[in-house]
Amino acid sequence: xxxxxxxxxxxxxxxxxxxxxxxxxxxxxxxxxxxxxxxxxxxxxxxxxxxxxxxxxxxxxxxxxxxxxxxxxxxxxxxxxxxxxxxxxxxxxxxxxxxxxxxxxxxxxxxxxxxxxxxxxxxxxxxxxxxxxxxxxxxxxxxxxxxxxxxxxxxxxxxxxxxxxxxxxxxxxxxxxxxxxxxxxxxxxxxxxxxxxxxxxxxxxxxxxxxxxxxxxxxxxxxxxxxxxxxxxxxxxxxxxxxxxxxxxxxxxxxxxxxxxxxxxxxxxxxxxxxxxxxxxxxxxxxxxxxxxxxxxxxxxxxxxxxxxxxxxxxxxxxxxxxxxxxxxxxxxxxxxxxxxxxxxxxxxxxxxxxxxxxxxxxxxxxxxxxxxxxxxxxxxxxxxxxxxxxxxxxxxxxxxxxxxxxxxxxxxxxxxxxxxxxxxxxxxxxxxxxxxxxxxxxxxxxxxxxxxxxxxxxxxxxxxxxxxx
Amino acid sequence: xxxxxxxxxxxxxxxxxxxxxxxxxxxxxxxxxxxxxxxxxxxxxxxxxxxxxxxxxxxxxxxxxxxxxxxxxxxxxxxxxxxxxxxxxxxxxxxxxxxxxxxxxxxxxxxxxxxxxxxxxxxxxxxxxxxxxxxxxxxxxxxxxxxxxxxxxxxxxxxxxxxxxxxxxxxxxxxxxxxxxxxxxxxxxxxxxxxxxxxxxxxxxxxxxxxxxxxxxxxxxxxxxxxxxxxxxxxxxxxxxxxxxxxxxxxxxxxxxxxxxxxxxxxxxxxxxxxx
Numbered sequence: 001x002x003x004x005x006x007x008x009x010x011x012x013x014x015x016x017x018x019x020x021x022x023x024x025x026x027x028x029x030x031x032x033x034x035x036x037x038x039x040x041x042x043x044x045x046x047x048x049x050x051x052x053x054x055x056x057x058x059x060x061x062x063x064x065x066x067x068x069x070x071x072x073x074x075x076x077x078x079x080x081x082x083x084x085x086x087x088x089x090x091x092x093x094x095x096x097x098x099x100x101x102x103x104x105x106x107x108x109x110x111x112x113x114x115x116x117x118x119x120x121x122x123x124x125x126x127x128x129x130x131x132x133x134x135x136x137x138x139x140x141x142x143x144x145x146x147x148x149x150x151x152x153x154x155x156x157x158x159x160x161x162x163x164x165x166x167x168x169x170x171x172x173x174x175x176x177x178x179x180x181x182x183x184x185x186x187x188x189x190x191x192x193x194x195x196x197x198x199x200x201x202x203x204x205x206x207x208x209x210x211x212x213x214x215x216x217x218x219x220x221x222x223x224x225x226x227x228x229x230x231x232x233x234x235x236x237x238x239x240x241x242x243x244x245x246x247x248x249x250x251x252x253x254x255x256x257x258x259x260x261x262x263x264x265x266x267x268x269x270x271x272x273x274x275x276x277x278x279x280x281x282x283x284x285x286x287x288x289x290x291x292x293x294x295x296x297x298x299x300x301x302x303x304x305x306x307x308x309x310x311x312x313x314x315x316x317x318x319x320x321x322x323x324x325x326x327x328x329x330x331x332x333x334x335x336x337x338x339x340x341x342x343x344x345x346x347x348x349x350x351x352x353x354x355x356x357x358x359x360x361x362x363x364x365x366x367x368x369x370x371x372x373x374x375x376x377x378x379x380x381x382x383x384x385x386x387x388x389x390x391x392x393x394x395x396x397x398x399x400x401x402x403x404x405x406x407x408x409x410x411x412x413x414x415x416x417x418x419x420x421x422x423x424x425x426x427x428x429x430x431x432x433x434x435x436x437x438x439x440x441x442x443x444x445x446x447x448x449x450x451x452x453x454x455x456x457x458x459x460x461x462x463x464x465x466x467x468x469x470x
Numbered sequence: 471x472x473x474x475x476x477x478x479x480x481x482x483x484x485x486x487x488x489x490x491x492x493x494x495x496x497x498x499x500x501x502x503x504x505x506x507x508x509x510x511x512x513x514x515x516x517x518x519x520x521x522x523x524x525x526x527x528x529x530x531x532x533x534x535x536x537x538x539x540x541x542x543x544x545x546x547x548x549x550x551x552x553x554x555x556x557x558x559x560x561x562x563x564x565x566x567x568x569x570x571x572x573x574x575x576x577x578x579x580x581x582x583x584x585x586x587x588x589x590x591x592x593x594x595x596x597x598x599x600x601x602x603x604x605x606x607x608x609x610x611x612x613x614x615x616x617x618x619x620x621x622x623x624x625x626x627x628x629x630x631x632x633x634x635x636x637x638x639x640x641x642x643x644x645x646x647x648x649x650x651x652x653x654x655x656x657x658x659x660x661x662x663x664x665x666x667x668x669x670x671x672x673x674x675x676x677x678x679x680x681x682x683x684x685x686x687x688x689x690x691x692x693x694x695x696x697x698x699x700x701x702x703x704x705x706x707x708x709x710x711x712x713x714x715x716x717x718x719x720x721x722x723x724x725x726x727x728x729x730x731x732x733x734x735x736x737x738x739x740x741x742x743x744x745x746x
Contacts, residue, residue, distance in 0.1 A: 177689055178687065216556065218689055221559055222494050222558065222559070243689070243690060244690050244693075245692070247696075254698060254703065256725065256729045259693075260693040260694075263686060263692035266687065271515070272512070277733075278512060279514075280514040281514040281515070282514075282734065284730075355725065404690075404708075405708060
């Protein structure tokens, strides 16, 4: 195709087929359907196959993007997924939840003048094709080294470390506190954005390569890090996530009908409360629902509320639209589905009835003042602007703090003033010999792919240690 | 699977004991700690404080009252069958020290949780006075076991069918009048713990209560188990489950325990219809 570059520029970016907003706002089926082979090949043909691809620099795990796209273009779908697996053990996940507009697609050359190549959609296509057809070759493992690595937490950071190190010939055991693997991919991200079957199949692929998975094990309680070493592990990676929900500390916050986003999403996603009473875990459904916060988690919560039958689902955010931290696509999907946005509004207190159930929230209007430490304009209260909003369900999605359960029970781990683990940015090494950390327990709440990037760096460093020393 | 190796019915079948193989948990667990159990794929995660552990056999013992769908489902499990998931030990262990004289007050299935703590206090060298109660004699549990680890044991029944006719709180007052007490541990239904704490506050005696709010993960992640203690929000799963009874907002806890009443009824009725 290289002889006809002018033709490529003319092909428009293949649109992603999606469920109708009205219909999908009431079901838990995945929103985009994914490309078929024809659209995938057409989209792959748009790639210029740059000699020095900027997209790869934009990828935290450095997937050979032109390489796998070229294989799709040739119809070599099974080989294209093998190409991705060389660098990324969770392609079906990343194709769905990565903020591509800020990473690979944000750097794409043809994106300068038109729309970038839909790298995320293509990655998803390759992964889904492999999963559905079963036509793919597992990457070959290096010679066994005899070294053993314990990975604590089976979220995106831990799965990446496990995938990388098993390929390099080490024995890997993942410890997960929940009864299902996947961490935030399973308890946090809703089915309509990331079907759980996909996460489990990516984990199963790791198990097929030899990774051992131990569920229901809370490291720090069931087993300590000391005991892992005593059992013969040579290195330990801590990827336990942030995991302690932040509340607002306003009056009325313990009324029935107020959830942390963690609890709301865990009930719905991990425990399948949206299928109650077929599944035993209940969930407060809410007629008028307010979600506090405007990150990706807040969008997931507000959209879940609609699917659970809410008449109205509103995002309340104390800053303006400009500062919304969620991915553009998530905000767009939420708006399409009917989520209402109340910007420059802060919660003052919650109101309840005699049964301790939530009936409303008092909000306060804000104005934007001078920029604060984060560089964003600080919201300032407008005196006397209090007003009442009726609601019977409120979801607090304003981030998380560091969970001290593991860090308190592990000696020699240096923590920062917020309780997060101090780890070297380039290697993930902690202050304790043979212990690495990465993901939200180091950075605070961030994205799936950043946790995977941290996992990749830690895996390289662990490998280096196992063959050469600390 | 976590296999049940021993099963007993108590209180005329309304309370069930399961001794379960869980060697990793048995090795680590201390009095006052809890586990989360889930029977099967569609089950919910239920927190239960352990009634006993045997590190040598590698087993833990749970005693629960049948109150809804999940516990009714647990009750159907026979010896040799088991639970799909058990996670623990969770929560902070009871701080066991010699305070001179300790009083252990238990009501209903709370006695099951109180028993290992009572034993621990006895082993720590305390004079232990125990007061246990139930609605009626035929539903009282663990009397012999409590007697074996106490210097004095008082039994109360609401209907007067056995022991003192009345509430544990009445006997508690007499005990506090007669003895110099260093610590009271009260475990049972929320109203019982509330009134025990009220009395001991008047006497100025430090009091521990063990709370069992609704929770999902048990590791601090969901925040569903939040309780107000001394005006501050605490998570029962990681900050507790034991708290200073004089500081707990029991009224808020009572309301929060009712959060899913209607759903639970629906779920339980469905289960009973299916079984019938």
